[in-house]
Amino acid sequence: MIVFIARRLVISFFVLLAATFIIYVLTALSGDPLEDLRQDNSPQKETKIADRVERMQLNVAIPLRYLGWLGSIARGDFGVNRDGQNIAIQLGDALSATLQLVLAATVLAITVGIVIGIISALRQYSGFDYTVTFAAFVCFSLPLFWVAVMLKQYVAIEFNNWLADPSIPPVVIGLLTLIGGLTFGALTVGERKRRLVAFAVGSVVSGVLFTVLSMTRWFADPGLGTPLILAFGLAAAVGSTILVAGLQYRGPLYATLGAAVIGTLSSPVLGSVLADPTWLEIGGLLLLTIAICAGLGYALGGLQRNQAITATILTGVFTGGMVFLDRLLQAFATYSVTVRGRPISTIGARTPNYNGDFWHLNIDSAGHLLLPTLALILVSLATYTRYSRASMLEVMNQDYVRTARAKGLPERTVVVKHAFRNGLIPITTLMAFDLAGVIGGAVVTENVFGWRGMGFMFIKGLQEVDPGPVMAFFLVTGTTIVVFNMIADILYAYLDPRIRLS
Structure with missing residues (x-):
């Protein structure tokens, strides 16, 4: 090496x-x-x-x-x-601005694109697969400058105007209800009756949700609250347990559920710390969360201790993220007043001469980052979705995957430990070029x-x-491309032991 x-x-x-x-x-x-x-x-x-x-x-x-x-x-x-x-x-200034602009968009596009691509491959030829394929081709064909202009018009200007009276028209609620039902039905596997039931449940849930949001004027003064944070945390606990350890052992599940409950209850306790924190304090809380979750997973994990630690840390970090998001949303109403009701910005990296506390400054940065991040995600997401789907479909038809299933291994183990790891090899090349290119x-x-x-x-x-x-630009980008491609070559050997770099 x-x-x-x-x-x-x-x-x-x-x-x-x-x-x-x-x-x-x-x-x-x-x-x-x-x-x-x-x-x-x-x-x-x-x-x-x-x-x-x-x-x-x-x-x-x-x-x-x-x-x-x-x-x-x-x-x-x-x-x-x-x-x-x-x-x-x-x-230095240009690199800082670029990283602030494209890093979050690229990471989100990679993460969401890979997840959607894998689900699409596992649900091949389903309604979800056809929908994702159609959306991916549409997004891939859209010119970036046109997407950016449309986002400025409808996600910034029109949305800012709508926030003055944030009530959702009945026609829009009906459309969102239909989309929610179709999404639930497409994600459901099984016979037609089961998918119809999922469509009905999704429609009811979506219709009730958006009706309540409209009646309570939630978008003018948003927030999650303890019940929603707990619900999201418990859902993350079950999901991370299924993904990492499976539900056949109770130890990892109890550890992740405990992490979700502790993380939710910590929000009122940390009220004074979260009133106006610094990023150093947020980082300290993150490290504390990881330490507590690791101890919880070790204590309750039993025979699946290592998997329990991983799942518990994922749950704890996700729940902490929900607490952070709730605090951020609670400051939205006062921030909107200070910027004269125009929280979604169309130009620049920050509001000139704007001063505020930690939450207001971060909302200001998020409002300026939202549109360019969405523009970049819509284009990149299609690429990662299609590559991930194609790679997973190829791997799932390999002999060693069929052998793993024939041995009686759970489908979660077959997908996560056998197929997913080797399916990442083509994506690694794409990520190396993309991360270096941005x-x-x-x-x-x-x-x-x-x-x-x-x-x-x-x-x-x-x-x-x-x-x-020009040469300063080229020197930084050229060196980055070389480094990231070398990292990709090294990752090949980690992902696939059959590859030998010597």
Whole structure:
């Protein structure tokens, strides 16, 4: 493994070196960096031109300029752009903005896409499978700029207007009721009568839920409350137990249920801490939650102790997330008043000159992140869903999966421990390219929503024929791609023991 990593690092170094030379030369030859100054009619025109020529070393041959840039990079100096601004500072701000924009969207797209793809594969040729396939192809074919504009119009402008009187029209409630029933029916496996019963139950639940939300004006002053947090926590306890350990042993189930109850009851106890916390305190509470859940799983897990610890930690973290979300929603009404009833923003990363407590500042960030995150998720989600479905269908037909079933192993064990692990191998390649690519920024999304991230920095550098910012962008993205592809190669050996990197 060490020899493999060393070999890849050496090869990647020379590949990056050649690529940086090509990009530098192409950028330098792409236009005239003095074009704007040549059209300047001010008395200082010649002085400005001389300053820029000296700053960008335009009187030096391009290969020599590249060698000078390479020497500065070796010393850890990114230099300055054509206006004399420090590129390292620009790069730090742009990278921070890009990570804030695309990291959450990419992680959510990967997680949700893989889960939906696996369920679709396990429910092949069902109503759910056909629906997911249709939705995936529709989302995959939508232009990103069009999706972004539609989100700005209907999820921001129209939704902000609707929040002034958040009552759901009866026609919309009827449509949501139908969608809820169809979703329940599509997720149900069995004969037609069973699916019809699931459709009826889903329709009733959805209709009652949205009617209550409309009558109570929940969207104007949202919140979960202790009963809903407990219900979600108990559902997560059962789900995580089924996924990790199965229900044939009671120890893991008791541990996860205990974690859900303890997490729900901790919300009133931690009232003073959660009034205006810091991220350091939130991180401390997360570590405390993991420690308590691990101890609970160890004490009650019995023979399935390891699985109980994993399931209990998942339940505890999920319940803690519900408590965090409840506190965030409780601050929504007061935040909406401070921003004049426009909580969903259409441009920028934050409200200018806005000050508030921890919850208000995070709602402000979430309101600015919502639209670009949704735009990126809708496009990426389709890709991960289709890849996950195809990979799982291929794996589920392998001989070792049939052998596992023939041995009498539970279906959960066959899917989670045998099929899912090997089905992740093609997805790992896709994730490596995607996670590395998003560091380069979402150029279209950043332009539509006014984010000054890596994509904005790259486009501006090209327009100004300024190799400094372009090379800083390329150096970060190129190195990230090399690193993530190496991580993917290493993960192959972990996911499939048959792969040997030596």
